[in-house]
Amino acid sequence: MQRDDIPAAVRSRLPGVVVALAAGGAAVAGSYAAAGFTPAYVVAPVDGAIAQYIPGVFITFAILVLGDLGAKLSLLSATVLSMGLLGTLAGLGRAIAEEAGVQPLAGPLAGVPVWGAVAALTGRPVLALGAGVGALFVVGIASLAGRVGTDDVAAADRRRVVGGVASLTGLGAVGWLLGSRGGATGSASEDAPNAATGDGDGDVNEATMQALAEADEKSFDIDGLEPLVSERFYVVDTSSVHPQTAPDDWSLSITGAVDSAARFDFDDITEREAVREFSTLRCVGERLNGKKTDTALWTGVRVGDLLEAADVPDRCCVMARAEDGFYEEFPVDALREALLVYRMNGKPLPRDHGAPARLVVPGHWGEIHVKWVNELEILDEPAEGYWEEKGWHGTGPVNTIAKLYVTEDMDDGRKRLAGHAYAGTRGISAVEVSADGGDTWNEAELSEPLPGRAVWRQWKYAYEPPGGSHEVVVRAIDGEGTLQPEADSGPYPSGASGWVSQEVS
Ligand SMILES: Nc1nc2c(c(=O)[nH]1)N[C@H]1C(S)=C(S)[C@@H](COP(=O)(O)O)O[C@H]1N2
Numbered sequence: 147m148q149r150d151d152i153p154a155a156v157r158s159r160l161p162g163v164v165v166a167l168a169a170g171g172a173a174v175a176g177s178y179a180a181a182g183f184t185p186a187y188v189v190a191p192v193d194g195a196i197a198q199y200i201p202g203v204f205i206t207f208a209i210l211v212l213g214d215l216g217a218k219l220s221l222l223s224a225t226v227l228s229m230g231l232l233g234t235l236a237g238l239g240r241a242i243a244e245e246a247g248v249q250p251l252a253g254p255l256a257g258v259p260v261w262g263a264v265a266a267l268t269g270r271p272v273l274a275l276g277a278g279v280g281a282l283f284v285v286g287i288a289s290l291a292g293r294v295g296t297d298d299v300a301a302a303d304r305r306r307v308v309g310g311v312a313s314l315t316g317l318g319a320v321g322w323l324l325g326s327r328g329g330a331t332g333s334a335s336e337d338a339p340n341a342a343t344g345d346g347d348g349d350v351n352e353a354t355m356q357a358l359a360e361a362d363e364k365s366f367d368i369d370g371l372e373p374l375v376s377e378r379f380y381v382v383d384t385s386s387v388h389p390q391t392a393p394d395d396w397s398l399s400i401t402g403a404v405d406s407a408a409r410f411d412f413d414d415i416t417e418r419e420a421v422r423e424f425s426t427l428r429c430v431g432e433r434l435n436g437k438k439t440d441t442a443l444w445t446g447v448r449v450g451d452l453l454e455a456a457d458v459p460d461r462c463c464v465m466a467r468a469e470d471g472f473y474e475e476f477p478v479d480a481l482r483e484a485l486l487v488y489r490m491n492g493k494p495l496p497r498d499h500g501a502p503a504r505l506v507v508p509g510h511w512g513e514i515h516v517k518w519v520n521e522l523e524i525l526d527e528p529a530e531g532y533w534e535e536k537g538w539h540g541t542g543p544v545n546t547i548a549k550l551y552v553t554e555d556m557d558d559g560r561k562r563l564a565g566h567a568y569a570g571t572r573g574i575s576a577v578e579v580s581a582d583g584g585d586t587w588n589e590a591e592l593s594e595p596l597p598g599r600a601v602w603r604q605w606k607y608a609y610e611p612p613g614g615s616h617e618v619v620v621r622a623i624d625g626e627g628t629l630q631p632e633a634d635s636g637p638y639p640s641g642a643s644g645w646v647s648q649e650v651s
């Protein structure tokens with residue numbers, strides 16, 4: 147298209163729009179440079195707001211159809227939205243300077259509203275300066291470029307666009323470098339929340355080592371099969387930028403229908419006698435043979451002890467609330483048996499898994515294992531949690547499942563299958579395997595059980611393969627003798643259930 151084909155009104159605004167967009171990009175880059183990938187990064191609250199207000203059908207579609215891509219998409223849209231929002235503010239500031247005939251003020255007039263918006267969104271005015279400076283810089287350079295040299299309007303516009311885009315590119319690179327190192331303040335270093343050193347009990351660390359060694363001994367050594375204590379523990383959450391709270395800044399409040407509110411700080415928790423337990427988490431949104439079931443050794447305290455210490459009266463329910471805005475509801479009495487944990491496999495709870503403290507509710511779906519938990523609101527009546535509002539039923543006991551993760555040829559010509567089986571607190575009594583599409587069944591060998599109320603087990607099974615391709619099917623029988631249902635239910639709304647099968651040749 148020729149330049150002349152563009153209506154004059156649009157053409158005269160285009161350079162300003164490009165500069166505004168560049169300023170929006172620079173503001174986001176500047177925010178990242180200052181804050182790193184922490185809640186002080188402007189994209190974090192925007193991403194959080196999307197997670198809170200997006201209708202449940204979109205999230206469910208993202209989980210079921212897009213899988214992990216959905217999370218990336220959400221971060222991308224939050225980034226684009228932040229750029230657009232801040233770019234609009236910067237553009238308005240620039241336009242005002244232009245209208246008023248004070249071009250030298252274009253940069254500051256763009257930077258100040260951007261700084262204000264980021265400060266308001268993140269609550270961190272000092273770190274928000276990064277965003278303000280980014281916008282100021284891009285608009286300032288573009289405006290300067292427009293004013294030097296000839297008076298030809300078209301040439302000046304070109305210089306403005308080039309100036310804006312070039313300064314954005316430079317800033318983007320600087321922002322990326324600073325931000326990935328944890329932000330200009332260095333506040334985002336990965337081990338910041340790991341100030342916890344002891345368990346409040348001198349023997350715990352040795353006991354932890356022993357427990358982990360036991361798990362190691364009981365694990366089958368099979369390539370491609372996670373040991374009983376997962377080496378790569380899955381991560382699922384509603385927000386892409388995780389909270390980051392140092393233990394000293396953290397506390398757990400007990401609020402709501404209580405006679406008087408109570409508060410525990412991190413030391414109050416770790417000074418109590420520590421409890422350790424192996425426990426398996428499974429996400430209710432996991433596909434039938436997915437990889438969102440994992441096990442760790444958790445260290446913490448019984449929630450019931452905290453409720454007693456806080457004199458919580460007999461009530462129906464609790465809303466567990468977290469720093470990322472997530473909330474899930476659970477019966478008080480059931481939550482008494484849960485743990486508030488601050489260590490995972492003997493190490494301080496990692497940031498992605500809820501540092502400094504999270505809930506572990508053995509036998510229940512992952513979603514009630516609230517991470518970054520900071521409030522237990524006692525309720526008189528049942529209420530819906532985040533996922534229940536969106537149609538899921540993920541606070542009840544887990545379904546029984548046998549996963550098939552490994553199909554391999556052995557040296558002696560046989561085939562070996564292996565996987566995990568999990569049935570929450572019911573436990574697993576057997577895993578059965580069929581190598582003929584479900585006509586005949588044989589029992590697999592199970593790993594020795596680990597102590598704990600709800601821990602998965604590994605299974606393995608070797609057989610003489612029939613010539614040609616055949617269908618293998620696996621199914622579990624829980625500790626109460628109940629065979630898991632055959633039908634594939636899909637994850638929505640109550641978690642995937644069904645016999646896993648696979649064509650083997
Ligand atoms: N605060 C908070 N806690 C949360 C979530 C979340 O989004 N925010 N996701 C829940 C879900 S859906 C699951 S399956 C588990 C996953 O725990 P993990 O990431 O440690 O594996 O955390 C739960 N706890």
Ligand SMILES: [Mo]
Binds near residue numbers: 382428429430431512
């Ligand atoms: Mo989940």
